[in-house]
Amino acid sequence: MKIIIYNIFFKEMIEVNAKYKRIFGIHLVFLVIVSIATYIDFKSNYIISGFDTFFHVERVYEIRSAFKAGSFPGWLNFMTFHHVGQAINGMYPDISLWPLVYITNKLNPIHQVIIIRSLILILTFFVSYISISKRFDKENASYVSAIYALSGMCLRSFNSELQLGTAIILIFLFPIVFNVKDIIYSEKVDIRLILNMALLCTVVIYSHLMSIFVLYVIVGISIIVRLICHKKIYPIINMLMSSLFLTATSLPILYRYYIISKAGIQPAYSKGNVATVKFIDIFSSAEWSSRASLSIVTIILLFIVISNFRVKKVNLLLPYLYGEIILIVLGTNLAPWSILQNMPLFDSIQNTGWRFIIFSGAIPFILLLVNFSEKSSRKILKILFIIAILTSVNEYYSFHGSARKNMAIFSGDNNKILGAEDWVRLKSTGINSDKLTRDIIPDYAPNQIDSKVFANGSTLSDDLQNRIRYNQVKMNGKNVTTTKEYTYEGISFNFNNIKSASSIELPVYGYKTLNYHVTVNGKNVPYTISNLGFIELNNIRKIKNVKIEYLYPKMYKYIIYFSTIIILILSGISIFYFRSTKYKYI
Known part of the structure; x- marks a missing residue:
């Protein structure tokens, strides 16, 4: 009898060991693939850049510069975006990027972006694995995590078009899906769900502002349906309590968004004119690493499940099916976007595929x-x-x-001006080059430039583009030659001993609600904001140097500390509940 028991025990041990070897093998294969790709990019010392890649690389460069100066990242971009002090980093959430930038800040700028990109993909794999393995078989969780990371928008952001905010959200997509499902079907006030939801939503709002709106739309539709059809009130209570915590954790984003917006700014492009994806196109335009359409993996999985649907498991399947259906409906022309695009917040969706379909990859x-x-x-x-x-x-x-054959190296020394649609192999020295035009955009600029904005809010007039690209200083209405120097907190212009000027319009945006420190030859001077939204000085004498600096309000730093403490407290409590709570449902 003892021999039989020992045989059974050792057989089980062998099976368990074999299973963990397979899990280790899957993890190893994934890490080897990512490591080899990272090594090749690292040795090449460039990243392939086009479209939004320029935008996100410049955001990283701005954060990098602030950390190197020993400061929290600022709200205005003086190192990048042609040094005009545009509120890109202030209006586009970046706090989730801070840890990644901070730990890689000893690398050169391009190597830093390459490593950040790889870290995001590796985190996507491991966070997905941990989340899935809590509810399903660990080996299957390993396969799912690897396939998910090596397809869809996860792969696209790593390989071809950098979308840092979205990529960070995709790290946590499986935990978000599980937690949203649990909170929608909650039957009591659940502290674990409330805290987890608040923390996950904090990651989202720290990464991409419109994505938190998208998440709340999906949750809102679901809990309203639950209330009407099943008279369930607890999902609303849990979501409201979670939102209270979220308000506290997201104060840094909300505070700077409020202060800058109050000045009157240009919206992100295509406001009120949402591009909708045709339902048929999410299938016909599918790619392995899709952005605005379903990925091939998603289509394969949906086909396999629907064609082999287990009716006995319908109660477990329907909550997730409903979620996927909502994403597909809102992500295509099946939803009445001709009406929705006229409503607040919905008018800023820009493209339905980018906002909804992009998050459809986990549920299948x-x-x-x-x-x-x-x-x-x-x-x-x-x-x-x-x-x-x-x-x-x-x-x-x-x-x-293809890039090595067809794309030029861009290091900033090139004489050619890069068009908005051009792709290049970008080197570190080209990140904040004046030859870029993709980063000359109206987004979040002062409202005064309104007459210079064209093409559905995506393009500035040629004269204003030239003004920004060449940092043209206008003195008494005429261009004058200057040299410029810039840091993360401001820019200075050196003049050739100008005796006097009745007006000097500097190529630096001025936001009415922000307080600038402006000096001429080291002495403080008053300033006004011109009819184009630029900082203007009047009746100035003996001009050698003009310096403009902006630092965020002191309160902002304390708000960051406060929200960080709240996040740490909520995380500690959540971990306690997480360890003491077993999952009773899928």
Whole structure:
């Protein structure tokens, strides 16, 4: 009898060891793929840049410069975006990037972006694995995490088009999906759900402002339906309590957004004119690493689940199916966007695919794991894992091979002006080059430039573009030659001993609600804001140097400290509840 028991015990031990070896193997394969790609990019010493990649690389450069100066990152961009002090970093949430920038700040700027990009993909894999493995088989969780990270927008942001805010949210997409589902179907006041929701929403609002609105729209629709159809009040209570905590944790973003917006600023482009994706296009335009359409992996998984739908598991499947349906409806022309785009906040969605379809990649994996047994799921996932490896590696080498043949190196020394649609191999010295035009945008500039904004809010007039690109200083209405110097907190212009001027209009945006420190030859002088939103000086004599500096209000620093303490407290409590609570439902 003892021999039989020992045999059974050792057999189980062997099976467990074999399983963990397979899990380790999956993790190792994923890390090797990412490490090799990172090493190649690191040695190349450039990143392939086009479209929004320029935008996000410059944001990192601005944060980097502030940390190197021993300060919290500022609200205005003086190091980048042609040094006009545009409120890009102030209006575009960046706090989730701070830790990643801080720990990589000893690298050169391009190496820093390469490592940040890789860290985000690795975090996506491990956070997804931890979240999924709490509810499903660990080996299957490993396969899902690897396939998810090597496809869709996760792969796209790593490989071709950098979208840092979205990429950070995608790190936590599985925890968000699970927590949203649990809170929508909650039957009591649940502290664990409330705290987790607040913390996850904090990550979202620290990364991308419109994404928190999208998340609340999805949750709002769901809990209203639950209230009307099932008279369930607890989802609303839990969500309201979570929102109270979120208000405290997100104060730094809300505070700077309020102060800058109060000045009167240009919206992000295409406000009130939302581009909608046709329903058929999310399938016909599908790619392995899609952005505005469903990824091929998502379509495969949905087809497998729907064609093999387990009616016995319908109660477990429906909550996730409803979530995917909401994303697809709101992400396409199935929703009445001709009406919605005229409503506040909805008018700033820009593109339905970017805002909704982009987050549709997690739920199909959960549907697969719920619908099939562990063994059946594993067979499907093994095949998809192999396909994911081959396809992602092929996409990487194809894209980078094409770039080496067809894209020029851009280091900032080039004479050619880069057009808004141009792609290049960007070096560190090209990040804040005056030859860029993709970063000359109306977004968040003072309202006074309104007459110079065209093409649905995406383009400035040629004369204003030239004014910004060449940092033209106007003295008594005429351009004068100056040299400029800039830091993360301001810019200075050196003049050739000008005796006097009745007016000097500097190529630096002035926001009415912000207080600037302006000096001429080291002495404080008053300033006004011109009819184009630029800082203007009047009746100045003996001009050698003009310096403009801006630092955020002192209160902002204390708000950051306060919110950080709240986050740490909530995290501590959440971890306590997480350890003492077992998941009773999928």
